[in-house]
Amino acid sequence: MRNIFLLWGLLFAPLFLCAQTSTLTGKVVDEEGTPIFAANVFLAQHANVGAITDPNGAFQIAIPSPTLLHDTLVIAYMGYQTQRIALKGKSTLPAPIVLKEERVAIADTYIIATPSATREFAVKEYKPLNIYADPRANADVLKVVTSHP
Numbered sequence: 001m002r003n004i005f006l007l008w009g010l011l012f013a014p015l016f017l018c019a020q021t022s023t024l025t026g027k028v029v030d031e032e033g034t035p036i037f038a039a040n041v042f043l044a045q046h047a048n049v050g051a052i053t054d055p056n057g058a059f060q061i062a063i064p065s066p067t068l069l070h071d072t073l074v075i076a077y078m079g080y081q082t083q084r085i086a087l088k089g090k091s092t093l094p095a096p097i098v099l100k101e102e103r104v105a106i107a108d109t110y111i112i113a114t115p116s117a118t119r120e121f122a123v124k125e126y127k128p129l130n131i132y133a134d135p136r137a138n139a140d141v142l143k144v145v146t147s148h149p
Contacts, residue, residue, distance in 0.1 A: 022068075024061040026093035028053050028075055031100060039077035039099070043068060044084065057096065075099060 028036045035057025042050025043061075046068060051059045063069060069089045076082040080099040 020064070020066060022063045022066055022091050024063055024069075024073070024087070024091055024093070026059055027096040028057045028059065028077075029096045029098055030080070031098060033096075036077055036080070036099060039075055039080075041073065041075050044072040044074050046071060063091075 026041070028039045028041070030036055035055065036053060037055045037057065039053045039057075039059075040050065041053060041059045041061065042048075043063075049061060049063060049068060051061045053059045066089075069087050069091060071087055073085045073087055073093070074082060075085070075097055077099060079102060081102045083097065083099055085093065085097065
């Protein structure tokens with residue numbers, strides 16, 4: 001009888017271990033209430049546990065261990081201040097998470113001109129005689145195009 005209980009315990013132990021996964025859900029918006037798409041949402045001490053917000057600003061993170069619910073949630077998006085929220089064992093967040101715009105003052109602006117790309121991509125015209133006369137082409141149209149600047 002004892003062996004039967006031990007066998008049942010071994011069979012059902014993985015079910016209890018799998019049930020330890022928690023799901024953390026939330027929504028990220030800006031100050032005007034517009035959903036923020038593609039914001040990074042992750043745990044501070046476990047950066048490999050995270051998600052990216054969908055077009056509605058919603059995210060869902062599967063947290064593999066309940067001990068990770070005592071970590072800090074980090075929400076980061078370019079142009080907005082990074083926000084940190086202490087989870088304290090909660091699996092629900094205040095709805096919605098509001099990111100504030102980050103204002104950066106730029107001291108100097110430099111404009112540097114580069115050579116025009118139109119010369120590189122200009123249309124070139126080759127006559128059939130030039131294709132056959134060019135020794136690099138070997139009478140092949142593609143070789144003529146690739147061998148000339």
